[in-house]
Amino acid sequence: MSSFGGLSIGLSGLYAQRRGLDVSGQNVANVNTDGYSRQRVTLESMGAPVRAAVFSTWKGGGGGVAVSDVTRVRDMFLEARGQQAHATSESLAAQQIAYSRVEQLFAEPSETGFSAVLNEFWAGFDDVANKPSDRSSRSQLLQRAESTVDWLQQTSAEIESQWNAGYAQLTSVAGEVNLLSTRIAELNDSIVRGIATGSSVNELADQRDGLAMRISELVGSTSQVQSDGSLSVSLGGVPLVSNRITRTISVSGSGALGGVTAGTPVGLIWDADSNPVNLAGGRMGGIMEALNRIIPEHSLVLDGVAATLASEVNAQHRAGFDLGSNPGGDFFTGSTASTIAVAFTDPSLVAASSSAGAVYDGSNADAMAKISQALTGPDVAYRSLVVDLGVQSQTISSRLSTQTSITNQIDSARDSEAGVNLDEEMTSLLQYQRAYEAAARVITTIDQNLDVLINRTGMVGR
Amino acid sequence: MELIGNRVTQRSISSKVLLGLNANQDRMADIQQRLATGKNITKPSDDPTGAISALQMRSDVRRNETWQRNGQDGLTWLGTTDSALTSALEVVRRVRDLTVQAASTGGNDAVSNEALATEIDKLKENLIGIANTKYIDRPVFGGTTAGGLAYDATGNYIGDANANFRTVGAGSPVRVDVTGAEVFGTGATSIFQVFTDAATTIRTPGSSPTTNLADIDAAMLVMTNQLTDIGARYKRVDQAIGLSQSRILDLKQNISTIEDVDLAQTITDLSLQNTAYQASLSAAAKVIQPSLLDFIR
Numbered sequence: 104m105s106s107f108g109g110l111s112i113g114l115s116g117l118y119a120q121r122r123g124l125d126v127s128g129q130n131v132a133n134v135n136t137d138g139y140s141r142q143r144v145t146l147e148s149m150g151a152p153v154r155a156a157v158f159s160t161w162k163g164g165g166g167g168v169a170v171s172d173v174t175r176v177r178d179m180f181l182e183a184r185g186q187q188a189h190a191t192s193e194s195l196a197a198q199q200i201a202y203s204r205v206e207q208l209f210a211e212p213s214e215t216g217f218s219a220v221l222n223e224f225w226a227g228f229d230d231v232a233n234k235p236s237d238r239s240s241r242s243q244l245l246q247r248a249e250s251t252v253d254w255l256q257q258t259s260a261e262i263e264s265q266w267n268a269g270y271a272q273l274t275s276v277a278g279e280v281n282l283l284s285t286r287i288a289e290l291n292d293s294i295v296r297g298i299a300t301g302s303s304v305n306e307l308a309d310q311r312d313g314l315a316m317r318i319s320e321l322v323g324s325t326s327q328v329q330s331d332g333s334l335s336v337s338l339g340g341v342p343l344v345s346n347r348i349t350r351t352i353s354v355s356g357s358g359a360l361g362g363v364t365a366g367t368p369v370g371l372i373w374d375a376d377s378n379p380v381n382l383a384g385g386r387m388g389g390i391m392e393a394l395n396r397i398i399p400e401h402s403l404v405l406d407g408v409a410a411t412l413a414s415e416v417n418a419q420h421r422a423g424f425d426l427g428s429n430p431g432g433d434f435f436t437g438s439t440a441s442t443i444a445v446a447f448t449d450p451s452l453v454a455a456s457s458s459a460g461a462v463y464d465g466s467n468a469d470a471m472a473k474i475s476q477a478l479t480g481p482d483v484a485y486r487s488l489v490v491d492l493g494v495q496s497q498t499i500s501s502r503l504s505t506q507t508s509i510t511n512q513i514d515s516a517r518d519s520e521a522g523v524n525l526d527e528e529m530t531s532l533l534q535y536q537r538a539y540e541a542a543a544r545v546i547t548t549i550d551q552n553l554d555v556l557i558n559r560t561g562m563v564g565r
Numbered sequence: 566m567e568l569i570g571n572r573v574t575q576r577s578i579s580s581k582v583l584l585g586l587n588a589n590q591d592r593m594a595d596i597q598q599r600l601a602t603g604k605n606i607t608k609p610s611d612d613p614t615g616a617i618s619a620l621q622m623r624s625d626v627r628r629n630e631t632w633q634r635n636g637q638d639g640l641t642w643l644g645t646t647d648s649a650l651t652s653a654l655e656v657v658r659r660v661r662d663l664t665v666q667a668a669s670t671g672g673n674d675a676v677s678n679e680a681l682a683t684e685i686d687k688l689k690e691n692l693i694g695i696a697n698t699k700y701i702d703r704p705v706f707g708g709t710t711a712g713g714l715a716y717d718a719t720g721n722y723i724g725d726a727n728a729n730f731r732t733v734g735a736g737s738p739v740r741v742d743v744t745g746a747e748v749f750g751t752g753a754t755s756i757f758q759v760f761t762d763a764a765t766t767i768r769t770p771g772s773s774p775t776t777n778l779a780d781i782d783a784a785m786l787v788m789t790n791q792l793t794d795i796g797a798r799y800k801r802v803d804q805a806i807g808l809s810q811s812r813i814l815d816l817k818q819n820i821s822t823i824e825d826v827d828l829a830q831t832i833t834d835l836s837l838q839n840t841a842y843q844a845s846l847s848a849a850a851k852v853i854q855p856s857l858l859d860f861i862r
Contacts, residue, residue, distance in 0.1 A: 124716050134575055134576070135576065170744075202610070203608075203610075206608045206609060206610060207608070209609065210607075210608060211608075211609055211616060211619075212606060212616055212618055212619040212620050212623060212797060212824060216624060217628075218620050219623070221624075222623070222624055222627040222628075223779050224626075226627065226630075226631050226634075228633045229634065229732070230634075232635075232731075232732070233634070233635060233638045233731065234638075234701065236702065236703060236711070237701075237710075265576065280785060330670070352579055358842075456709070458727065460727075461708070461709035461725055461727040462709070463703065463707040463709040463710065463711050464729075465729070466730060469588075469730065469732050469738065472631070472732070473732070475624070475628070476628070482624060486617055486620050486621065489609050489616060489617065489620060490609065490613050490614070490616065490617040492609050492610070493608075493609025493610045493611075493613030493616050493617075494610075494613045496608075496609065496610035497610040497613060500610060511584055514580070515577050515580065515581060518574055518576050518577035518580060519572045519573060519574060519577050520572065522572075522574030522575070522576040522577055523574055523575065523576070524572060524573065524574045524575065525575050525856045525857065525858065526857040529856070529857040529858060529861060530857065533861070
């Protein structure tokens with residue numbers, strides 16, 4: 104026990120409380136910073152020397168206080184759950200966007216949708232059946248057939264451009280993932296070095312966690328902190344980032360809607376070995392679902408509607424006779440939504456009659472108008488497309504809203520864990536301030552003691 | 566300092582408050598959109614089953630409207646045919662009267678017989694005119710002929726034997742015409758030949774047109790039967806139009822029930838939602854503001 108030891112104890116208290124005030128200040132300053140994790144000072148009392156010199160004993164008390172660490176409060180398990188929830192949300196959101204865009208193309212029920220266009224077309228056949236001799240009703244029919252075909256072609260083109268936009272987005276997201284992994288690897292490097300030199304890496308770690316969350320939103324990756332402080336990110340069981348090393352990914356498969364089949368979907372591959380990436384969700388998962396399933400499915404069904412329209416009308420049209428008493432040819436050419444077209448422009452070629460001699464007979468036109476009622480006709484095919492689309496879109500929307508509330512709950516749990524509470528910080532500030540004052544008082548006290556010892560001792564009788 | 570239990574932070578409060586406010590605003594926007602468009606369903610996913618019923622019903626409305634149009638067209642055909650046949654029957658009755666007159670005077674007055682025969686010839690021309698009655702440039706007794714006439718000037722049938730049908734309902738199509746061959750006959754058995762024969766008989770001194778009278782009666786019977794038939798078909802088409810009309814009303818009402826908003830309900834929803842929104846706003850204002858800072862100096 105030395106005379107001046109007390110001073111250093113007081114000093115250590117001043118230092119430690121100052122550090123506490125600093126950390127609280129940092130917390131308060133970052134109360135609104137995204138991704139900031141609150142920090143906490145870990146104080147440690149200094150005891151006696153662990154191993155005193157040989158034959159000596161330590162009879163003194165403790166040696167004051169030291170700041171052993173400034174730690175970041177963040178629950179990595181909660182983070183993992185958060186990443187998973189965000190990945191699922193993003194995947195569902197991307198699918199929901201795809202569905203709602205497809206739905207905009209089939210804006211039913213309305214007075215202007217395909218159903219109305221088709222109804223007009225059939226009514227055109229009825230008018231021809233009523234007045235087979237009238238060229239104007241035949242011309243009107245051909246105009247309405249053109250509108251029908253236009254709608255199919257335009258919608259098909261819009262579906263394709265939607266697919267192309269999705270593909271472009273997929274490519275750019277793959278680029279973003281590669282960029283993010285590079286930045287995580289750089290931060291890993293800084294953090295590992297920082298830990299080795301004993302400097303604070305809390306802010307770097309916050310930044311890295313934010314990037315890991317973002318990458319997991321994009322591809323549904325999982326991440327884990329390693330013993331050296333680095334973060335490894337893996338995707339489908341394969342490491343994307345491990346310490347300072349990254350593996351890049353790129354988009355594979357057909358770059359056009361027409362090339363997507365069950366056997367050759369759009370996918371992701373590892374650049375290093377061209378093996379496929381097992382995507383676990385995320386925005387890319389959602390976009391790929393749209394590119395491989397949602398958009399091609401609806402495009403196929405639309406093609407089916409066009410094919411049914413062409414084949415049913417053509418079959419009946421060939422059974423009839425035109426104004427020149429010649430057997431009717433095909434009414435439509437092409438059998439997909441993008442290729443269907445009206446086969447002729449001469450109104451007299453509409454085969455409205457059902458017998459060769461009777462050119463002013465309208466019964467074949469009537470038969471064609473009745474295709475609208477057929478159970479295997481294009482109207483039924485179109486209606487089932489619309490109802491399927493509606494049901495699927497509704498399902499995804501409700502799954503998304505459920506998932507969003509789950510994600511929000513987890514986020515709020517993460518906020519509770521890592522966020523800054525101002526009341527708490529205020530209390531800490533008071534606590535550290537008072538402790539600082541007390542430590543200063545300790546120094547004053549010892550100083551006064553020394554004053555007594557030095558200036559007033561041995562003055563007896565003076 | 567570590568707190569046990571659920572820690573609440575400034576950010577978690579404000580993000581929760583924001584989420585709540587956003588959800589409230591979403592619901593408001595939804596109700597407002599429904600009010601603005603007047604529709605409950607604007608896209609298939611709003612209500613897939615409702616949307617499909619509405620689609621089906623809209624196309625049913627369209628179908629019924631077409632049937633109605635077909636029916637109106639058919640009615641005009643049948644009406645034209647009916648009035649032509651009625652005036653044709655008058656002509657035939659007049660010819661019968663003249664023939665009866667010739668038969669009763671015993672054929673002894675050559676001048677008056679000639680006058681009767683001449684009138685019958687004129688009436689025959691008149692009847693040929695009636696048999697060529699047109700509806701929009703088509704002879705109603707000509708079947709589906711492409712020519713403009715059903716009978717030529719001498720009374721030969723030049724139309725065809727095809728019938729015209731109109732679809733006026735889900736059932737089988739209704740025939741809206743009758744061919745000249747069916748009403749007036751063709752060749753040697755046509756009513757025009759009967760008229761010619763009657764005139765010839767009357768002109769022939771000493772002969773009595775009794776046989777001709779029987780032929781005229783037979784022809785009149787055929788025409789009367791056809792007229793009755795046409796009347797029956799007219800009624801059938803008329804009823805079909807009425808049926809389509811009431812069906813359209815029903816369907817439109819159903820579509821409205823499915824698609825259109827219930828105004829009273831939606832406006833009530835809106836004001837309830839508005840109240841909820843204001844409540845959450847004022848709650849947010851109270852929750853976010855205070856902190857320990859307000860109390861320590």
